[in-house]
Amino acid sequence: MSDEQRVVSASGVIDAPAAVVFEQIADPSRQPAWDGNENLKRADEGQRVRQVGDMFVMFLTRGGERHNRIVEFQEGRLIAWRPSVPGKPEPGHLWRWELRPIGSGRTEVTHTYDWTDLRDRSRLPRARATTSDRLKASIDRLAALLAEG
Numbered sequence: 001m002s003d004e005q006r007v008v009s010a011s012g013v014i015d016a017p018a019a020v021v022f023e024q025i026a027d028p029s030r031q032p033a034w035d036g037n038e039n040l041k042r043a044d045e046g047q048r049v050r051q052v053g054d055m056f057v058m059f060l061t062r063g064g065e066r067h068n069r070i071v072e073f074q075e076g077r078l079i080a081w082r083p084s085v086p087g088k089p090e091p092g093h094l095w096r097w098e099l100r101p102i103g104s105g106r107t108e109v110t111h112t113y114d115w116t117d118l119r120d121r122s123r124l125p126r127a128r129a130t131t132s133d134r135l136k137a138s139i140d141r142l143a144a145l146l147a148e149g
Contacts, residue, residue: 004128009112010136014143018099018107022076024142025097028056028068034145036137037130049079058083072096092117093127109142111135 014021024030028043039060047056054070065086071094072080080096096112113135115127 006116006118006127007112007114008130008132008135009110010132010139011108011110012136012139012143013102014107014109014139014146015105016107016143016146017105018101019076020146021099021107021109021142022079024146025079026050028058031058034138034141036139036141037134049073049081050075056081068095091120091123093123109139111139 024034026049027045028047028049029045032040032042039062041059041061043056043058049056049070050073052070052073054073056068056070058066058068060066066083067086068081068083069090070079070081072078077099078097080094082090082092082094084090093113093115094117096110096114098110098112100108100110102108113127113130115123115130118124118127
């Protein structure tokens, strides 16, 4: 198991300013509209992330609720969180979004799923199924949503 890739990333360019892209990611209620993993059902409005330590609650398509603790944050550039089942320890995986303005209102977006520290063995099949293609699907759906206006 130590040979497998536990950090998976995808990158793409979105034709929108970084601040606009970041608003989609930092507001959990918007995430289900472009989730390439098709795992997110809904999140209540009013949970816009603003700093490390913030928490947002997401409801999943297969049932269940996740509490997501922000562990990295730089407004307009970087956001990462660690999900957990309410009342249980964090299992050790992390979702990260990095944005880099590249001029002319365009943004390079890198989406990463890091399960290096995943301790819950029951989550290993799902972690292995989270491929760079799925991460890229989120970027592509986000780009399409923003292109629609």
